[in-house]
Amino acid sequence: NAGVTQTPKFRVLKTGQSMTLLCAQDMNHEYMYWYRQDPGMGLRLIHYSVGEGTTAKGEVPDGYNVSRLKKQNFLLGLESAAPSQTSVYFCATQLRPGQQDNEQFFGPGTRLTVL
């Protein structure tokens, strides 16, 4: 039971390059989230999904796109990377839809540097 996994663990991009981060979960959770973590700012929500085929914007969605074609996978795309997107990216999942008291389970993170 792997839980929440993220691929890749590290990546260095040049400005303007594109890439996709993959989040995979084997817990059959409905909700999935992408956060970014920057020093002194905590975690900020980029996009989220409440089920297969659905996505929604979080508080910092600009420059990112997402897709949830399969329930177990949530992809985060950067079409044209910028240095401001240098960050650590975390995926999270949540068990029961519509239940406000559920904790979120986090992946190990992807450290992205944009030069």
Next chain:
Amino acid sequence: AQSVAQPEDQVNVAEGNPLTVKCTYSVSGNPYLFWYVQYPNRGLQFLLKYITGDNLVKGSYGFEAEFNKSQTSFHLKKPSALVSDSALYFCAVRDIDYGNNRLAFGKGNQVVVIP
């Protein structure tokens, strides 16, 4: 929007002494509060949550937190700190502005337990 504040950047404590990490919240309605811990180069791990009921919440690894409605606080505590408790601690609140689908995080507190 719902929010939490963690007023201290770093908390230093001697091993064996009590540990307190402070968190205050600002919400409309009933708060759903969480504490997470992040060890170096790892994802966030859930420690405990307050939804309703007893103001003293017990969680993982000997941690507990006290919900205080009059002071709008949710401080994390441990009676006797261990060196292995050295980590980054995040307070979070469920944010209704995103249909309860976002955790609004504080900036985090670095805890250093001195042997």
